[in-house]
Amino acid sequence: MTDAFPHAGKRFEVDYGELVAINAYSSDGNTLNYEITSGPMAGVSGTVEYQWRRLGGETYAISWQEADGSTVVHVDDFQAGRSLSFFTTRQGQFFRLEGSLGQSPEL
Template identity: 50%
Template sequence: MYTFFFGRKFRVDYAGLSANNFYSEDGNVVSYEITDGPGKGAKGESPCEWHQIADGIFAISWQEASGATVVHIDNFPEGHSQTFFTTPDMKFYRLQGQLQR
């Protein structure tokens, strides 16, 4: 049912930012690493919450140890991601791009 991202690693590529996200087997923890763009080199692990919006489409949110907040709307079957995040210095970003396993 909710196995689209549980226990899997995904790369998200937005204009100017790329990251790797790995979700725990139960989908309640995300390990992340920003590989390009604002916050490059930041990595960590955070509890996350998710809600299924439609078949294969999930809203996933977490707060990082730095205080940064992240919300993804991920369409796993179509490979599309939208993110809304605020950095610790209160810069707000809205990005969309590709999502791949």
């Protein structure tokens, strides 16, 4: 992919009810810092390389693999403020979540 991710350098909060996280996309467009801020996995964080594809409009598929082998795919509609997340833990548990997506100010 030769274009830069349009949301590089920005932070977003995803709120799925039982899980809330901050995803901060590096300004170089190559890495994502994530932190789960509430829910049973609160405190889990990391920095990963990610890939993205525009699906249409302001909707993107964003995927990455975490250090423990967990895999994550988001379908994020930045215009509508909605996020779908599909992830598999290293133990093989599969989760499907849906919730809100909003830009988060820098700390």
